Amino acid sequence: xxGTEIERIYAGICDGDKGVIAQAITLVExxxxxxxxxxxxxYPHTGRAHxxxxxGPPGAGKSTLVNEIARIWVTQGLRVGIIxxxxxxxxxxxxxxxxxxxxxxxSGQQHVFIRSLANRGFLGGLSxxxxxxxxxxxxxxMDVIVIETVxxxxxxxxxxxxxxxxxxxxxxxxxxxxxxxxxxLLEIADVFVVNKCDVIGAENTVRQLRQMLAIRRTPDMGDRxxxxxxxxxxxxxxxxxxxxxxxxxxxEHRHYLRSSGLWETREARRVTNEVELxxxxxxxxxxxxxxxxxxxxxTLLPRVISRELSPLNMAHRLAEIPIIASSNADEKE
Amino acid sequence: MASHTIRVLLCKTTMESHDRGVRFxxxxxxxAGMEVIYLNFLEPVEVVDTAIEEDVDVIxxxxxxxxxxxxxxxxxxxxQTRGHRRVLVLVGGxxxxxxxxxxxxxxxxxxxxxxxxxxxxIQFIHDHVPARV
Ligand SMILES: Nc1nc2c(ncn2[C@@H]2O[C@H](COP(=O)(O)OP(=O)(O)O)[C@@H](O)[C@H]2O)c(=O)[nH]1
Ligand SMILES: [Mg+2]
Numbered sequence: 001x002x003g004t005e006i007e008r009i010y011a012g013i014c015d016g017d018k019g020v021i022a023q024a025i026t027l028v029e030x031x032x033x034x035x036x037x038x039x040x041x042x043y044p045h046t047g048r049a050h051x052x053x054x055x056g057p058p059g060a061g062k063s064t065l066v067n068e069i070a071r072i073w074v075t076q077g078l079r080v081g082i083i084x085x086x087x088x089x090x091x092x093x094x095x096x097x098x099x100x101x102x103x104x105x106x107s108g109q110q111h112v113f114i115r116s117l118a119n120r121g122f123l124g125g126l127s128x129x130x131x132x133x134x135x136x137x138x139x140x141x142m143d144v145i146v147i148e149t150v151x152x153x154x155x156x157x158x159x160x161x162x163x164x165x166x167x168x169x170x171x172x173x174x175x176x177x178x179x180x181x182x183x184x185l186l187e188i189a190d191v192f193v194v195n196k197c198d199v200i201g202a203e204n205t206v207r208q209l210r211q212m213l214a215i216r217r218t219p220d221m222g223d224r225x226x227x228x229x230x231x232x233x234x235x236x237x238x239x240x241x242x243x244x245x246x247x248x249x250x251x252e253h254r255h256y257l258r259s260s261g262l263w264e265t266r267e268a269r270r271v272t273n274e275v276e277l278x279x280x281x282x283x284x285x286x287x288x289x290x291x292x293x294x295x296x297x298x299t300l301l302p303r304v305i306s307r308e309l310s311p312l313n314m315a316h317r318l319a320e321i322p323i324i325a326s327s328n329a330d331e332k333e
Numbered sequence: 334m335a336s337h338t339i340r341v342l343l344c345k346t347t348m349e350s351h352d353r354g355v356r357f358x359x360x361x362x363x364x365a366g367m368e369v370i371y372l373n374f375l376e377p378v379e380v381v382d383t384a385i386e387e388d389v390d391v392i393x394x395x396x397x398x399x400x401x402x403x404x405x406x407x408x409x410x411x412x413q414t415r416g417h418r419r420v421l422v423l424v425g426g427x428x429x430x431x432x433x434x435x436x437x438x439x440x441x442x443x444x445x446x447x448x449x450x451x452x453x454x455i456q457f458i459h460d461h462v463p464a465r466v
Contacts, residue, residue: 022386022388023388025388026340026388026465030336088368091364092365092366093366094365094368095369096360097370097371101371104379107379108378114386
């Protein structure tokens, strides 16, 4: 794979060619050595899409709901990208990805692209490449991109670092509702959905959640009061019932972000998170390799062993090594 | 470091049969480190749509009644016309002896009858999955 191949893939993505989009996603998923070049090419053409996270406990009906939401978006003439993430097995690194079972209604439609991802051991309910997959779908001209992810605990809510709008899905069961609250899901919700409102006990749960929402802390406020009242919506995704309200609330939230200036705040947060992750997982390991391979390492090591220098001192001296390899830097060494 | 995880689309092409076998195979392939996109039932055109979007290396179809030759014919010819290269197509289920040659002729590389061992299927995938560049 070379520059012309990257150019072909780039053009295919911009054309919305599904086969090429799919291939590009595999490249970033596999961390292929040409993936960076592709993303570099693509990045200036991203930033249009409204990115929506849908999270909640397993079995809450997220996939079923995504299918119904997407169905409405399609009738509105929107292009829809769906990223459905499930955990990989910690033992084999393999995964069974079953979200598409519930998405047959929109699967295969011209303006819908669905991709199932395994988190491949990445924490927070996302996969390591999710941000890059979003960029590919964004560059392909998707108006809305949904990320479906399982949210069960504090660490499973990384989706809010990627999404403009977070929809939390709960189910009517007093225990579950409290569980949802404990998991910190309430804190990240921009839109709160109680699905399966056809089952007994739904009214109770909704009442309970309404009280909880009333006393919820509102992040994102900065120094001005937040004017976004988190909607609490009831759905029955099977019928479906109440789904148009979810679609409306999600769109209203986008308007709210845009008109309040919070869109930019969230963009800044998304980029900050991504750059921090890249520094941690990409730049630092590469720097470590360079440091280890530098002559300086071997020169300093005996001096630390003999107690002439401290380990901290050695680390600080190594930190002088340029992080990015360049011919200049090599001359200096 | 670049490394490719084998991705498999697994589904039935007939509605009436139960899917215990497919589910079982799905978990076994997962345990062998593969990512399995599992669906209980798909029409041929859906098989191809899904295989393309998910960029799978393997399509495994389970079929337990008559008609699998026509289904596989539809799947393999659509894969070809829509330009989805390098995908390994396997079929499992009750396949009469006389169907095997025609299936292979249309590009179905692996035919796994009722008594097949999961370990053989896994080995077959490892041996035949097309390399990625
Ligand atoms: N009774 C009822 N069942 C639902 C509803 N929405 C989804 N389900 C069912 O709940 C199960 C889990 O749904 P799924 O969408 O896969 O949940 P996910 O794990 O959150 O993605 C499936 O059997 C759905 O058919 C609903 O509103 N009411
Ligand atoms: Mg799901």
